[in-house]
Amino acid sequence: MEERESLPPPPPPNLEDSGNKNHIKTLQLPDKPGTYVVQVPKDQVYRVPPPQNSSIAESRIKAPPRDAKTSRCSWYCVLFSIIFFALLILLGAVFGGxxxxxxxxxxxxxxxxxxxxxxxxxxPKYDVTFHVHNSNSKVGILYKDSGSVSLSLKQRNIASGTYPTLYQDPHVTTSFNVTLEASKPGLPKVVEQSVKNEKEKVSVAFSLSIHFHARMKMGLLRSRKMKFDVTCNVKMDSLAKTTRILSQQCQTKRH
Structure with a gap:
């Protein structure tokens, strides 16, 4: 193990010219070989940055600067898309009308x-079969959004159901069934009398209300969505095993 020798104090500076303001200090080391320890003041020790800082700095330097034109173009694209879709909706409404x-x-x-x-x-559940006729020779009807059907007796709602979604070709009559279910148990008094009396028939008058949305369609053209209300007044001779429709009247209104 090598011995360490303390560094001897430096000799006093030799001033070549006492009148010169710039003094040159010369540190003379001893000629004897060995290992020396140099002590540096603490305020002159600088912290070495970690190596990953250099990679972060390089990536920031290599990253392309954000172009103001690109940002402006993206805003134009968004604005153009909004205007385009607004025009489509407006044109659809105009053509539908x-x-x-x-x-x-x-x-x-x-x-x-x-x-x-x-x-x-x-x-109680009631089964009703409807016929719907499309009298248009070139226009089909698209029934959508699952409308509703309600059954009333003496202006009192006693059952309800769902109107089916379907498409009807021009000049076609379509048949469909709707099951109407009562919201409360038990039959109305007049209905119960009509069911029990098979020999002496008891007639019952009902009112059916249908509410649905539909579009008229011809080729690629479609009308705007229209709301329809249908009211059917029907009178049954009996609700026993054998039933027969005595009279009916249906009216359709478009909104």
Whole structure:
């Protein structure tokens, strides 16, 4: 193990010219070989940065600066998309209105083919079969959004159901069934009397209300969505095993 020798104090500086203000200090080391320890003041020791700082700095230098033109272009694209979709909606509404005005399609015509009480307990259920006729020769009807059907007796709602979603070709009559279920158990008094009296038939008058949305369609053209309300007044001779429709009247209104 090598011995360490302390550094001897430096000799006093030799001033070549006492009148010169710039003094040169010369540190003379001893000629004897060995290992020496140099002590540096603490305020002159500088912290070495970690190596990852250099990679972060290089990545920031290599990263392309954000272009103001690119940001401006993105805003223009968003604005153009909003205007484009707004024009599409406006054109759709205009063409839908022109379609309805120029072609003047007629409303669908409804009629009741069968009306029957299919279940009495726990909650009564009524099965109704409708015919809907599309009298337009070139315009189809698209029934959508699952409308509603309600059954009333003496202006009191006693059952309800869902109107089906379907498409009807021009000049076609379509048949469909709707099951109406009562919200409360038990039959109305007049309905119960009509069910029990098979020999002496007790007639019952009902009112059916249908609410649905539909679009008229011809090729690629479609009308705006229209709301329809249908009211059917029907009178049954009996609700026993054998039933027969005595009279009916249906009216369709477009909104």
């Amino acid at each position: 022109l379609f309805s005005l120029l072609l003047s399609p007629t409303d669908p015509e409804f009629s009741i083919v069968k009306f029957k009480l299919v279940e009495r307990k726990p909650n």
